[in-house]
Amino acid sequence: MRLRRNLTTLSFLAPALVGIAVFFLYPLLSAVYFSFTKFDLLTVPRWVGPANYRRMAEDPFLLQSIRNTLWMVVVFVPVRIIGAIGLSMLLTQLKRGAGFFRTIFYLPALAPPVAATIAFVYLLKPGTGPVNTALGHLGIEGPLWFNSPEWAKPSLVLLGLWGIGDIMIIFLAAVLGVSPSLYEAASLDGANAWHRFRYVTLPSIRPVILFAAVTGVIYTLQYFDQAAVAGSIASGQAVTGGGISTSFGYPEGSTFTYPLWLYTAGFRYNALGYANAMAVALFVVALAVTVILLRRSKAFSGEDQ
Amino acid sequence: MTTPRRVRRQHRLAWIARHSLAIVLAIMFVTPVVYLFLISVMTSNQALTSDYWPDTWHFENYVRVFETTPLPRYLLNTVIYAVLATLFMLLSSVPAAYALAKLRFRGRNALFLTVICVMMLPPQVVTVPLYLMWARYGLTGSLAPLIIPMLFGDAFCIFLLRQFLLTIPSDYLDAARVDGCGEWRTLLRVVLPMARPGIAAAALFQFFYAWNDYYGPLLYTSENENAWTLSLGLASFHGVHHVDWNLVTAATVLAMAPIVVVFFFAQKAFVQGVTLTGVKG
Numbered sequence: 001m002r003l004r005r006n007l008t009t010l011s012f013l014a015p016a017l018v019g020i021a022v023f024f025l026y027p028l029l030s031a032v033y034f035s036f037t038k039f040d041l042l043t044v045p046r047w048v049g050p051a052n053y054r055r056m057a058e059d060p061f062l063l064q065s066i067r068n069t070l071w072m073v074v075v076f077v078p079v080r081i082i083g084a085i086g087l088s089m090l091l092t093q094l095k096r097g098a099g100f101f102r103t104i105f106y107l108p109a110l111a112p113p114v115a116a117t118i119a120f121v122y123l124l125k126p127g128t129g130p131v132n133t134a135l136g137h138l139g140i141e142g143p144l145w146f147n148s149p150e151w152a153k154p155s156l157v158l159l160g161l162w163g164i165g166d167i168m169i170i171f172l173a174a175v176l177g178v179s180p181s182l183y184e185a186a187s188l189d190g191a192n193a194w195h196r197f198r199y200v201t202l203p204s205i206r207p208v209i210l211f212a213a214v215t216g217v218i219y220t221l222q223y224f225d226q227a228a229v230a231g232s233i234a235s236g237q238a239v240t241g242g243g244i245s246t247s248f249g250y251p252e253g254s255t256f257t258y259p260l261w262l263y264t265a266g267f268r269y270n271a272l273g274y275a276n277a278m279a280v281a282l283f284v285v286a287l288a289v290t291v292i293l294l295r296r297s298k299a300f301s302g303e304d305q
Numbered sequence: 306m307t308t309p310r311r312v313r314r315q316h317r318l319a320w321i322a323r324h325s326l327a328i329v330l331a332i333m334f335v336t337p338v339v340y341l342f343l344i345s346v347m348t349s350n351q352a353l354t355s356d357y358w359p360d361t362w363h364f365e366n367y368v369r370v371f372e373t374t375p376l377p378r379y380l381l382n383t384v385i386y387a388v389l390a391t392l393f394m395l396l397s398s399v400p401a402a403y404a405l406a407k408l409r410f411r412g413r414n415a416l417f418l419t420v421i422c423v424m425m426l427p428p429q430v431v432t433v434p435l436y437l438m439w440a441r442y443g444l445t446g447s448l449a450p451l452i453i454p455m456l457f458g459d460a461f462c463i464f465l466l467r468q469f470l471l472t473i474p475s476d477y478l479d480a481a482r483v484d485g486c487g488e489w490r491t492l493l494r495v496v497l498p499m500a501r502p503g504i505a506a507a508a509l510f511q512f513f514y515a516w517n518d519y520y521g522p523l524l525y526t527s528e529n530e531n532a533w534t535l536s537l538g539l540a541s542f543h544g545v546h547h548v549d550w551n552l553v554t555a556a557t558v559l560a561m562a563p564i565v566v567v568f569f570f571a572q573k574a575f576v577q578g579v580t581l582t583g584v585k586g
Contacts, residue, residue: 006410008487008488008489009404009408009410009488011400011489012400012401012403012404012408012488012492013400013401013404013416015396015397015400015401015456015457015458016397016398016401016420016457016458016463018457019397019454019456019457019458020419020420020423020458022454022457023431023435023454023457024419024422024423024426024431026434026438027430027431027434027435027438028426028430028431028434030434030437031430031431031433031434034433034434041440087330090323090326090327090330091327093323094323094324094327095320096324097324097327101327101330101331103572104331104334104335105330105331105334106576107334107565107568108334108337108338110513110517110564110565110568111338111517111561111564112516112517112519112535112536112539112560112561112564113517113519113536114517114519114535114536114537114539114540114560115536115539115557115560115561116337118341118539118540118553118554118557119337119338119340119341119557120337122340122341122344122550122554123336123337123340127355128353128354128355129355130336130340130355130357133355162334162337166579169576169579169580170579170580170582173580218425218427221427222427222428222429224429224519224520225519225520225536228519228523228540229519229540232540233540259427259429262429262432263429263432263524266432266433267436267524272433272437275432275433276433276434279429279430279431279432279433280430282427282429282430283426283427283430286425286426286427286430287422287425289425290421290422290425293425294418294421
């Protein structure tokens with residue numbers, strides 16, 4: 001009887017268990033092993049000990065890519081969270097058309113990243129783009145956006161703000177879930193709108209902020225598509241055709257993120273051992289960030305609610 | 306007690322300010338797509354200028370982009386990838402999510418934590434070993450390395466479905482079991498009909514993920530143009546058709562269009578799905 005029940009359970013889980021073993025555990029362990037070897041697509045892995053990790057310590061490209069990715073984590077993640085909270089607060093205050101505005105703010109989050117990036121590169125084209133043309137009418141000389149090393153990452157942040165809808169929806173649900181009695185109590189105590197937000201809304205949605213921060217960091221650590229496409233289109237070169245573009249990071253390496261360097265090292269320079277060392281480092285960071293979420297969050301505890 | 310006029314006026318001003326802000330933001334959110342569309346119906350020459358408004362409207366650009374580029378091929382590949390990935394994901398992930406939500410077994414929490422870790426794993430961590438594995442079987446240069454794994458569960462969808470299935474009261478399942486239903490029959494007969502919104506949300510997420518995916522197709526198919534998807538094709542159009550911006554933008558609008566259509570038909574399931582993954586914090 002017990003055996004039969006276990007077999008039934010197993011029949012539900014078997015595909016997922018195989019998936020975890022083949023597409024998660026096996027490649028993860030392989031990456032750790034490969035990170036101590038040197039090989040390319042044509043040669044057999046040769047054990048070199050910690051040489052790849054030593055090389056990471058003195059790799060200028062790696063340093064640059066870490067700096068870019070850190071910049072994105074420090075700017076992109078908070079800006080997106082603050083923007084999403086702001087938008088969701090605005091939506092809850094609207095008496096008319098809230099559903100319409102919610103749809104408008106949400107939809108861009110679904111746009112294919114490649115299509116969205118193309119749209120923004122056109123929108124922000126330095127010479128003839130509509131944004132700089134409009135700024136010109138106001139007497140302001142617009143920046144070079146995706147073509148300027150200083151402005152390329154802020155342009156990516158703008159693009160990310162356009163796609164803010166998914167976390168906005170999560171915050172909206174959280175804000176709407178705050179108990180009205182808390183607001184009433186605060187109002188009786190004479191709290192104004194800002195105080196109600198600061199002392200009622202914000203503490204109530206704190207778990208959601210943590211969730212958005214952790215998933216935001218994870219998302220930023222793997223930030224690839226928009227950086228690759230923006231660099232290649234702004235530079236006027238195609239990104240594919242053999243798969244590897246020489247335009248990654250354009251202009252002047254300012255959009256060269258950690259995953260871009262990992263991909264380039266592995267599949268353009270065929271330094272597969274080195275790419276795996278970078279992958280292991282990425283895994284350690286992502287795991288550390290995930291553990292923060294798992295330890296602080298109820299939804300992920302695995303217990304029945 | 307009547308509200309003083311001053312307060313009433315302040316309320317009205319605040320109302321106007323909030324709605325004006327919402328309208329301005331809404332215009333900013335739709336501008337990129339409207340602008341893309343306007344360029345896509347210009348002549349190639351006008352598309353190179355800083356004009357916003359087409360002098361003459363050339364809707365035939367949308368036909369031309371099908372005739373003069375491999376867009377039909379890209380579209381077909383994208384549909385195959387998105388549809389198969391979604392179907393396979395449902396077959397493998399719904400039972401797993403059901404077990405995690407409703408069955409008791411040893412190691413359930415550990416398994417759930419593992420699913421979370423897989424979900425949080427940046428794809429680049431396992432890119433090289435997986436690429437080598439698929440290359441060994443000669444499947445690089447095709448979309449198979451992106452479709453086949455969906456037969457073995459998708460971590461994010463398992464998580465989403467599990468969160469949804471938790472909201473179904475276990476009483477219904479117990480009633481079915483008392484009536485002599487086995488677990489599989491309980492899942493198919495009782496749970497599936499009740500879980501339709503959650504399943505719809507997971508299916509939509511998976512479909513959109515595949516439709517929008519760029520990294521996966523770039524990794525596995527860039528060597529074989531016959532297997533390229535829309536995202537990959539769009540990114541390379543710029544090199545091939547660098548003068549015909551009207552055609553590039555037309556293709557870009559076409560890549561966005563299905564997403565908008567699907568969203569309007571399934572908005573409720575979708576919003577519910579987004580909420581489920583995050584709100585329980």
